[in-house]
Amino acid sequence: MPAISPVTIDIGTWERQRDAAVPLRHAVFVDEQKVPLELELDEMDAVAEHAVAWIGTRAVGTARLLPDGQLGRMAVDAAFRGRGVGAALLQALIERARRRGDRVLRLHAQLHARGFYARYGFVEEGDVFDDAGIDHVGMSLDLDC
Ligand SMILES: CC(C)(COP(=O)(O)OP(=O)(O)OC[C@H]1O[C@@H](n2cnc3c(N)ncnc32)[C@H](O)[C@@H]1OP(=O)(O)O)[C@@H](O)C(=O)NCCC(=O)NCCS
Numbered sequence: 001m002p003a004i005s006p007v008t009i010d011i012g013t014w015e016r017q018r019d020a021a022v023p024l025r026h027a028v029f030v031d032e033q034k035v036p037l038e039l040e041l042d043e044m045d046a047v048a049e050h051a052v053a054w055i056g057t058r059a060v061g062t063a064r065l066l067p068d069g070q071l072g073r074m075a076v077d078a079a080f081r082g083r084g085v086g087a088a089l090l091q092a093l094i095e096r097a098r099r100r101g102d103r104v105l106r107l108h109a110q111l112h113a114r115g116f117y118a119r120y121g122f123v124e125e126g127d128v129f130d131d132a133g134i135d136h137v138g139m140s141l142d143l144d145c
Contacts, residue, residue, distance in 0.1 A: 026040070027077070028075035055085075063075070063090065069105050070107065074090070105122075106140045107122065107140075110134055111137060
């Protein structure tokens, strides 16, 4: 059986990551989840730090971290889910936020993904709300301790 290549995470600017991140986000959010294209890409991409997960030469996942500590656009290629790619992306961005001095991370979790974020310490806050036709709940992670 061939060896499974490890996941590596690269964090960089939108300019550097967009060619890898855009197709992944489009496949997951626009094609799979039916989020309108005009809501998927926004002006915050230009100021965010973007993590891209690689297995060998294939980009398999992405997520972004905004300057105010908001995490988002977490998307793993459907063919590569359940292999630790999402965990690697999330942990890399938590570490990045900690290193740059963020004190709290926040995100809007799709309800089905609440348990994923809770595994890494995020706690729910507030009520369920609709964003782009999908139910979400706010979650936060205190980095101060
Ligand atoms: C949610 C998502 C990012 C998870 O990525 P993934 O690569 O499949 O997750 P991982 O394999 O790294 O899972 C890490 C751990 O979280 C668990 N987990 C994964 N998805 C979960 C979910 N939806 N609910 C609860 N736990 C989950 C895994 O079982 C694993 O647990 P383990 O460490 O005990 O084995 C991925 O399913 C995805 O891209 N979904 C579509 C886009 C989306 O909904 N993004 C979230 C928007 S808020």
